[in-house]
Amino acid sequence: MLPNRNLRLMLASVAFIGLSGPAFALDGADLVTKLNAAYAPSGATVAYENVAVDGSTVTLTGVSVKSAAAPDKAFKVGDVTLEGVEESDNGGYYVETVTLPDVDVTEEDTAVTAKDITIGGLSIPGNPAGGTINDIVLYESAGAGPVTVSVKGKQVFSMEESAANLTKQESDAGFDFDATLSGIKADLSNVEDAKSKDAIEKLGLTTLSGEMTMKGSWEVASGNVALEEYAFDFTNVGRLALSLDFSGYTLEFMKSVQEAMKAAETNPNKEEANQAMGLSMMGLIQQLTFNSASLRFDDATITKRVLDYIGAQQGVTGDQLAQSLKGMVPLMMAQLNVPELQNQVSTAVNSYLDAPKSLTISAEPASPVPLPMILGAAMGAPNTIPSVLGVKVTAND
Template sequence: MMMTKTRLILLAGVATGIMLQPAMALDAQAFVDRVAEVYKTIGYDLEFGTATLDGDTITVDGVTVGLTQMAAEDGMEPVVIDTELTFSGVTEGADGSYKAASLTVPDIDTDFAEDPTGHLTLSDIRVDGIYVPAGDTIPAVAVLQLWQSASTGKLSVTRDGEEVISIDSITSNTTFNPEQGAAALTDLHSTFAANNIRLDLSTVGEEDASAGAVIEALGLTNISGNITQDVTWSMADGHMVINEAKFDFPQVGKINLKADLTGLTPAVLDQIYAMQAAMAASGDASEEQAQAQMMSTMALMQGVSIVGASVRYDDASLAGKLLEFFATQSGTDRATFVSGIKSMLPALIGQAGIPALTDLVVPPVSAFLDNPQSLEVKVAPPSPTSVLVLMAAAANPAGLITALGLGVTANQAE
């Protein structure tokens, strides 16, 4: 009987050991190395500090974030994040991929400039639903699924102790269909929001007196608002709809961009990534290489079509204040100043040599100048039209207006 119990205990221990083996096999350094390798695909050069494993939690002693060679040529210096990074709920898949439930970063509270003193605080930094794909080549469909959500609490920037920028919170969320990590991703929905942005521009004049005077005259010393974005994207036909990309500052005005495109499939993105990698590897391209790259880009654009797009501005006060300001600068009243602009519009637009454009633009712009409410530019081709076709149509600007279904309206409801 005693022997039987002993055997059962031994068997239970062996079984427990087998079940725990995958977790014990997790390697902290291999994880961060893989993260760095994957993010190099999208242009980031990450150098992680020492990584330590505790159960399914990996802590990392900071990271230096740089850009890969092609991006670095633009003069961007690496950013050193000298604080502990905590990846929680890390698991390794059978194929060598990784997932992490979350990444959290301690609150930032640091000076970044001396004269004048600049100070930055940022709280509640986290990323949830992290996916690190396996494989020597990272396909675009995997890149699109690297994380599910990211958020921060309040961001505050002070200048000599006075707050000049603050944002209550920043959130970004993506939902995937089917679940994150699927090779056959069907579609995704992504949202972004920077909530309650507040800007104090009263100190701009200390650096640039003329700019400060303009800001003061326009009553823009303190402004606030929100930035939001909403995007849906279907993989099969590359149908991307930007439902909104909105900059809404109620005391000033609102700008909203919308777009409807097809053909932006993962296969097209894969080709774009391959071209970028080839350009980075070749360094300074010869004239022949540059031409070949241009031809490749044009070939890619043949499959991307515009269904529609629009940019709309709704004025709250800015347009009227600008007209008042420039009228005063010109030594006249607003009505006279507006009449002068309207009289010059046909000649200014007519310089393009396209009568149809003058007929399209002058009436709505004139109406907006008389009564600034809204101004919208829309593109609505009769049928989805490839970017390449539109590039060819540009040789005949009058024909391009028709091909684009270009329209300009003023003071109309959304």
């Protein structure tokens, strides 16, 4: 009885493996085909020399990328490994981890290196022509390790790490995103122009260090893009932060922009292509609506150094230059014929120059403003823009 039982188990196992094999087999070529279909509107094409599948791992060798703007020139990527690959319900693919080779490129006197480049949670759609968030290429995380840029053998820029994340909202309504570039360092000591070099040295900008951060969200149905923060923060300089909120950037809008760009890139008549592109953009921006925006600078001693430097060139002290600017600003603003804004700017500038801490320019209209209305005001009555957009200028708040 025992041999017969073992035989039945072996036959059952063979049958299971035979039936399950095709269901779990991955088609690496199909994965790349669908990736290219998703990127087609942007004009990018991924090519490879060979594809190998081992379980849930797909390895692409000799990968290169071409763009419609330069079809005869391919950027060589190298070997790319995709791990944890599985087919999605929508006919596409989900890739747990994508590992790209290190970058080491030299062109003329400039050399660029980048290490530890990875993408996590890559989703490749089965139907890129669909109208949902699941029909575009998305990733859950992306990052890179050290990045360096050298010119003539000397390192002029470096970054310790970059990280970006996308998180889907409930019911696939959209996604939240954030990104950080940390450990940024720039060496400006090799600037050759004499005047620029003198300014850099006297302003204490020979070396810069800091980080860049970004955070926001995108809602698919309304096309609302809320860029909560896009900031650059450098030691002994300051922090410059931008926020922007607008609507109308839907999937349809995004695809229309991509198609217009692709058409322009593939048109050999560049003058005609630029004209067509301009007309397309004029039509598309009619769909956008401005909600709010702000630009804020938090000083970290750079303002005083700038005043001292410019003042020295004019034969005065930094404090004397600041007092001179206080008198000039109202006169300059008076020419714009915006009395309310003139008073705000004068008050803010006076406060900031007396004790440089922060300076903020914000625009928050009472209700969303269609972009064509803003363009119309700019061409017909530019002095009305501050009131149309609800512009405010404040300092040290």
